[in-house]
Amino acid sequence: MTTTVIRALVGVLTALLITIGTATAVRADGIVATINAPEATVEDQLLLTLTIEGSRSAQPTLPELSDFEVYPRGQSTQMSFVNGRVTSSVSHNYLLVPKRAGTFTIGPATVELDGQVYASQPIEVSILDASQQPQQSRDLFISAKVSTTNPYVGQEVVYIWRFYRRVRIGDARLEPQDFRGFLVEDLGKVREYQATVNGVQYLVSEIRKALFPQETGTVIIPASRLTCEVLVRGRRGGSSAFGDFFGTATTETTVLRSREIELDVKPLPPAPPGFSGLVGSFHIDAQISKAELKVGESATLRLTVSGNGNVQMISEPQMPELGAFKVYDDKPKGSVERSGARLSGSRTFSKALVPLEAGELAVPPVSLVYFDPGAGEFRDIRTAAIPLRVSPAEGQEELHLTESLAPTTGKVAVRILADDLLPIYKSLDAVQSSEQRRRAPWLLLAGLLLPPLGFLSTLVVQRRRHRFALDADLRRRHQALRRARKGLREIGASSSEGSEVSQQGSRALRQYIGDKLGLEGSALTPAEVDEQLRKYGVDEDLVRQAHTLLERLEAAQYGAGQVDPGELVAEIERLLKHLERQIKR
Numbered sequence: 001m002t003t004t005v006i007r008a009l010v011g012v013l014t015a016l017l018i019t020i021g022t023a024t025a026v027r028a029d030g031i032v033a034t035i036n037a038p039e040a041t042v043e044d045q046l047l048l049t050l051t052i053e054g055s056r057s058a059q060p061t062l063p064e065l066s067d068f069e070v071y072p073r074g075q076s077t078q079m080s081f082v083n084g085r086v087t088s089s090v091s092h093n094y095l096l097v098p099k100r101a102g103t104f105t106i107g108p109a110t111v112e113l114d115g116q117v118y119a120s121q122p123i124e125v126s127i128l129d130a131s132q133q134p135q136q137s138r139d140l141f142i143s144a145k146v147s148t149t150n151p152y153v154g155q156e157v158v159y160i161w162r163f164y165r166r167v168r169i170g171d172a173r174l175e176p177q178d179f180r181g182f183l184v185e186d187l188g189k190v191r192e193y194q195a196t197v198n199g200v201q202y203l204v205s206e207i208r209k210a211l212f213p214q215e216t217g218t219v220i221i222p223a224s225r226l227t228c229e230v231l232v233r234g235r236r237g238g239s240s241a242f243g244d245f246f247g248t249a250t251t252e253t254t255v256l257r258s259r260e261i262e263l264d265v266k267p268l269p270p271a272p273p274g275f276s277g278l279v280g281s282f283h284i285d286a287q288i289s290k291a292e293l294k295v296g297e298s299a300t301l302r303l304t305v306s307g308n309g310n311v312q313m314i315s316e317p318q319m320p321e322l323g324a325f326k327v328y329d330d331k332p333k334g335s336v337e338r339s340g341a342r343l344s345g346s347r348t349f350s351k352a353l354v355p356l357e358a359g360e361l362a363v364p365p366v367s368l369v370y371f372d373p374g375a376g377e378f379r380d381i382r383t384a385a386i387p388l389r390v391s392p393a394e395g396q397e398e399l400h401l402t403e404s405l406a407p408t409t410g411k412v413a414v415r416i417l418a419d420d421l422l423p424i425y426k427s428l429d430a431v432q433s434s435e436q437r438r439r440a441p442w443l444l445l446a447g448l449l450l451p452p453l454g455f456l457s458t459l460v461v462q463r464r465r466h467r468f469a470l471d472a473d474l475r476r477r478h479q480a481l482r483r484a485r486k487g488l489r490e491i492g493a494s495s496s497e498g499s500e501v502s503q504q505g506s507r508a509l510r511q512y513i514g515d516k517l518g519l520e521g522s523a524l525t526p527a528e529v530d531e532q533l534r535k536y537g538v539d540e541d542l543v544r545q546a547h548t549l550l551e552r553l554e555a556a557q558y559g560a561g562q563v564d565p566g567e568l569v570a571e572i573e574r575l576l577k578h579l580e581r582q583i584k585r
Helices: 003-022 242-244 434-470 472-493 498-515 527-536 540-556 565-582
Strands: 030-035 039-041 044-055 068-082 083-097 102-106 112-113 116-119 123-128 139-148 158-165 169-173 182-186 191-197 198-213 215-220 224-233 249-257 261-265 275-288 292-294 299-309 325-327 332-336 344-355 357-365 365-372 377-381 385-392 402-404 414-415
Touching: 030 123, 044 068, 044 112, 068 249, 083 249, 083 377, 116 540, 123 215, 123 292, 139 224, 139 261, 169 198, 299 365, 414 540, 472 498, 472 565, 498 527, 498 540, 527 540, 540 565
Parallel strands: 039 123, 275 365, 292 385
Antiparallel strands: 030 044, 044 083, 068 083, 102 123, 112 116, 139 158, 158 198, 169 224, 182 198, 191 198, 215 261, 224 249, 275 299, 299 344, 325 344, 332 344, 357 385, 365 377, 402 414
16 A cells, blocks of 8 residues: 555544544434345345434334244444534344245334334335246255155155355354154265356255155155355445455355255055065065085075165064974174165075975075055065975984893883992992081072072073063163164274264164164154153253254254264263163153
8 A cells, every 4th residue: 555545544534533523413313124135035035224313222123024034133333424413323133034935025113212113114025936046146055855745655755955055155054954754864974066057066065865754645844944154255235445445354144945845645555465564675585505404404594685765674574384494593684775875775684494304395485575666566576495405314322221121021120231430329428527417408408499499580581581572662672772882882983073973973862762762763853852751751951961962963964063973972871871760760
């Protein structure tokens, strides 16, 4: 800046101070309402400014704004000089986010000054659907769509959310959505890529979820809302000449909304016998570890069900009658793949088969009945029969200790073929000391009591195992804490960070609560967690902790804040200990 320019600026400021010192303050009481644009879309926001003249402390009263979400955005004070007189005013700013399209009237705002009420003029605004604004004229916008709007109950609906931007942003916060009426599975991490829309290149953040509607009829996927700070160089339409001259960068709060999506969920047709509950596209396969064996040997039969759809519902297919075999079940193994375009998975059921007879045997076909939403019909698929060649077992060893000498007479004479290693003693004195003889009655009593006590203990254990085998909910409740801690150990041992850690922690906590309360944990929202925990009499403070943690983890999945894996594991572990005591109580 040259010396001449600096002197000119100093002269302007000096004249301004002299004017302030000699001016006479006047008041022009009233309130004026202005809007930054008479037209916007449902994905934009409006800036409503209420300017109060004549008082710096008076607060305006807003009109009814039920068609908008309202966020205060601070205030500013202005002074103006007209013909040597000074007037002052205070501007109160409000951000208005439209809830729907249409033409709306913002009613008069009011303020009371010295006992008199002043009102502003009403303002009419037009809110357009987002599709009516050309995308190439927008710096940032969000979109949401689904793979189908007319699914069957239980069918996978892929929900795709995208955030497009071509300007610098900061502090982006995506508010959690309430997918009430759906089972929800995340499909991988947040994806980042470049895309061109109508000739304009954008940076895109994409989130995919698999939604499984659990009820028929009209089901609404709620609108999403994202708030972020947009970096602006100078203010468009602003009055700060100094800011524009020096290139001052400011930020503006922007709220983006996607439209809500309405689904018409159809019921499944009447199900045939043996329907597995699976909806999607599935396959079943059967394999045997060996096709030739002997009576008494074992072969492992593996049944694998795999496919796309509601793979969480995969259960063991109904086995045909296997009368020629002893059957021993093994623990099933499964996996769910969430990183693809759709949810896929498999589950393998293993059984040890021990043939009881020799000959040409076979494992009969195993059937799986599922619903194919693409074809709109049930499908019955079967494995092929597996032939087995079973040979007789080798000669069995017989243990003969005695032999009859006169089998035809009334009395049986017996010849001893084998004897003990030690000689037979006929008196206790030969093997007992005097001390042992004194203890003999007590040892005898203990010997008499031990068998019934052992029997009772075995009976209790067997009954407990039987209860666990028949009651799946009891097994879930009993194993809930163990499963949750296993998930936490996986978080601590992995090198994941950011949204993936948040997703794993949220899943571990929700699955624990679902297992303890007999619910589908992956579909629980923070609000539903509150409701269920209160039903079980959990302390309000603990309910609030669980709610806050779940909301923080959901927000962190979309980049709103960072999560330290070690601290997260410790926090969830503490919460699980308290919940375990509360729910047991």
